[in-house]
Amino acid sequence: MTDTIDQPRRVAGYAPLTARERRSVAVAAVAPVPGVFVALLPFMLTGATVSSLLGAAMVYGSLLGLAAGFVAVDRFHARQCGRCRERTERRALACAACGYDLVERPRFACPQRHTIYLDEGLCACGRRLAALPSPRGVGREVVLMLRVGGWLLAFLMGVGVLLRLLEG
Numbered sequence: 001m002t003d004t005i006d007q008p009r010r011v012a013g014y015a016p017l018t019a020r021e022r023r024s025v026a027v028a029a030v031a032p033v034p035g036v037f038v039a040l041l042p043f044m045l046t047g048a049t050v051s052s053l054l055g056a057a058m059v060y061g062s063l064l065g066l067a068a069g070f071v072a073v074d075r076f077h078a079r080q081c082g083r084c085r086e087r088t089e090r091r092a093l094a095c096a097a098c099g100y101d102l103v104e105r106p107r108f109a110c111p112q113r114h115t116i117y118l119d120e121g122l123c124a125c126g127r128r129l130a131a132l133p134s135p136r137g138v139g140r141e142v143v144l145m146l147r148v149g150g151w152l153l154a155f156l157m158g159v160g161v162l163l164r165l166l167e168g
C-alpha cells in the first residue's frame with residue numbers, strides 16, 4: 001500500500017461546451033430581442049412608433065438575453081459530472097460513467113482550503129479533509145428573478161396601456 005492509492009481525487013474543472021451547447025446558449029441570448037419586440041406590439045395601438053418599440057426591444061431584449069445566456073451556460077455546466085466531466089442525464093442521481101453522487105455532489109477540503117477534493121482523506125498538506133456544503137448552481141435564483149421581472153414588465157405594460165386608454 002502506498003500513499004498514492006489513498007490520495008483523494010481533486011475537482012475537475014468544467015469541460016468546454018460543445019458546438020451544439022454553444023449554439024443553444026447563443027439562441028437563448030438572442031431570442032429575447034425579437035420576443036420582447038413581439039410582446040411590445042400592442043403598444044402600436046397606443047401610438048408608439050416601430051422605431052421606439054425596436055429601441056425598447058434592443059434594450060430589454062439584450063438584458064434578458066444576457067441573463068438567459070448566463071442561465072443556459074450554468075445549466076450546461078450543472079449537467080457535467082463533477083468528477084469525470086462526463087455529460088449526465090437530466091435529473092440523474094449518479095454519474096453513469098464513474099458513479100459520482102450527482103444529488104449531493106460531495107466535496108471536501110482541509111481547514112486551510114488548499115484544494116477541493118471529491119473524496120474523504122488527507123489534503124496534500126497532511127490535514128484531514130472535512131465535508132463542504134453542497135454547491136448549488138445560480139440557475140434557480142436567476143430563473144426566479146426572471147419570473148419576477150416578467151410579471152413586473154407585464155404589470156407595467158398593463159398600467160401603461162390602461163393610462164393611455166383613459167387619457168385618449
Ligand SMILES: [Zn+2]
Pocket residue numbers: 081082083084085086095096097098099100
Ligand atoms: Zn462521472
Ligand SMILES: [Zn+2]
Pocket residue numbers: 110111112113114115123124125126127
Ligand atoms: Zn491542505
